Amino acid sequence: TCFLYIAAYLVQAFMLCQAGLTYLLLRWRHRNSPIPPGLCPLDTRALGANSRLSIIVPAFNEATTIAATLRRVATSAYDPKSIEVIVVDAGGSDGTMLVVENTAAELTAIYPELIVRTNISARGGRGPTLSAGYQASTGGFLLFLHADTLLPHEFDVIVRDALREERVLATAFRFQVERPAKGEKPIVGLGWMEATVFVRSRCYELPFGDQALAMTRQRFVAIGGFPDNFKIMEDFELVQRLRRCGAGGAGYIRTLNESALCSARRWTRHGVWWTNLVNQAIMILYVYWGYTPDRIYDIYYHFDFATWLKEMANASENRLAQFLGIREANPRVPKAD
Secondary structure, three states, X not given: OHHHHHHHHHHHHHHHHHHHHHHHHHHXXXXXXXXXXXXXXXXXXXXXXXXXXXXXXXEOOOOOOHHHHHHHHHHHOOOHHHEEEEEEEOOOOOOHHHHHHHHHHXXXXXXXXXXXXXXXXXXXXXXXXXXXXXXXXXOOEEEEOOOOEEOOOOHHHHHHHHHOOOOEEEEEEEEEEOOOOOOOOOOOOHHHHHHHHHHHHHHHOOOOHHHOOEEEHHHHHHHOOOOOOOOOOHHHHHHHHHHHHHHOOOOEEEEEEEEEEEOOHHHHHHOHHHHHHHHHHHHHHHHOOOOOHHHHHHHHHOOOHHHHHHHHHHHXXXXXXXXXXXXXXXXXXXXXX
């Protein structure tokens, strides 16, 4: 237990240092970046005409969690008739969509004004799935919700009020993880992780997808939306775009005081220190070493140490060559038009 505490402390401390340095470099490099057309000013008249909040939920093998997520949306919304829920079928084999359809029928019987759509599907990872949900949505406000995350009370009012402010480009709820049931083994380092993630999100404007990112439709379109070809890292790429715009003077990402409650299953399975160490490694590979989302997906789900060592050697050679001006890097992500 002592080792787990120390390891969790060191990993999270490293995360703050790495995130802080990256943030400062990003702010400096993009301090004169042009603001994308349509991002500013905020069209408050359009928001007044269309104040519906579209909640987009990607669903892949989430049969054990998604019913609670949908019920929380219905019971916590201040005005259920002003929201729509779009559950996007991303495939899977555990009967997730059957659970979704049964839960949707249950909720619409209780809340007839609530819209729950279950007829949207996509394949290819989270980027295509979230993009499909956006394309099917109709709201002037968009909220992207993981299927194992519970929203706070009156979340719809909280999100709309914040996003109506000119300087707020996007919002995210404070990160919180559910605690094990009484009698179950506690997760070592959970409180320290939550505290450091709050600092990362609030001070460095770096929330992740499990904090329920939300934007206006206008600004989501202006920033280019989620990359359609990203199996993974789609939330990080979107946030990076927003942070670059913020560095250029457009505004900032606000971390709200209210918490979204995330399932503890990842940290229960692998522990705080190991799970977050892997996450930090992925961030570094993406930001500093130019790894593509496809390659990161392969590493995350099909890790092979020998192959990874060879790739790191090649990436190091490429980075050194770039630094010395011998050759340019291959573009990782096509630039938006």
